[in-house]
Amino acid sequence: MSLDVALDIIGTLRMMKIDEISEEKDENRKKILKKELSVLNTEEKIANGLLQFEVSENVRLSVMDK
Numbered sequence: 001m002s003l004d005v006a007l008d009i010i011g012t013l014r015m016m017k018i019d020e021i022s023e024e025k026d027e028n029r030k031k032i033l034k035k036e037l038s039v040l041n042t043e044e045k046i047a048n049g050l051l052q053f054e055v056s057e058n059v060r061l062s063v064m065d066k
Contacts, residue, residue, distance in 0.1 A: 007047050014040045 017037045024030045 003047060007044065010040055010044045010047060014044065 021033045
């Protein structure tokens with residue numbers, strides 16, 4: 001997978017997560033969704049080379065999984 005494709009996937013997932021957060025009524029679920037959005041934001045920064053991969057093992061694996 002090319003970096004452009006990975007960035008497109010992460011961007012699409014971020015937009016979907018933002019939409020999901022705005023539609024969610026349950027505050028507890030919103031907190032969970034915001035954490036998921038934070039992970040996607042971190043993944044995007046890593047993919048763009050703005051952060052080192054050592055930020056979090058979970059984030060690194062998550063980027064590779066996508």
